[in-house]
Amino acid sequence: MPDRTEVYPFRPWVARAGFSIVLVAAAVTAAILVVLVVSPSTRYGWIGEHAVWAYVATLWIGGLKVWLGARRAIAEIGGETLTLRPLHQFRSRTVRWDALRGTEQMLGGDRLIVYWDSPRGMRFVALNLNLIKGRRNFLAAVDERLRSMGFVEKTVERSRYLSRPA
Secondary structure, eight states: OOSOOEEEOBOHHHHHHHHHHHHHHHHHHHHHHHHHHHOGGGGGTGGGOHHHHHHHHHHHHHHHHHHHHTTSOSEEEOSSEEEEOOTTSSSOEEEEGGGEEEEEEETTOSEEEEEEEETTEEEEEEEEGGGBTTHHHHHHHHHHHHHHTTOEEEEETTEEEEEOOO
């Protein structure tokens, strides 16, 4: 496999969705602050509830995570490693090809699970394929690389596995 890295970005709508969540969080925060300035006694009403602030904080954190996270590529296929950045996790997963144990994908599904060996045992990460711009090319490149390493395909009911032969 060549040493060049194939980069698969997030689809454009992912960043837009994250930004719209940030805008909603900003609007809600501004509205609450305006109400508190205009009528300070409202802090004893629903605005003072912990659930309201937890909800607003969740909007800010989730929106920023998606908006800023979509600025980087969701997946990178390199000569030595496969890097995955799922939105539901805060860290990237970089896996050496020789540590990979296999993949699992539901037929017609939108999720790819990648399994690999680590010093702490087997690990896995799930990737939402609907978020990848160039999804078919990404899957074809991963399949090609794994098949060139001797991985075999097995289908069990509605799941498709690529794994090392037993």
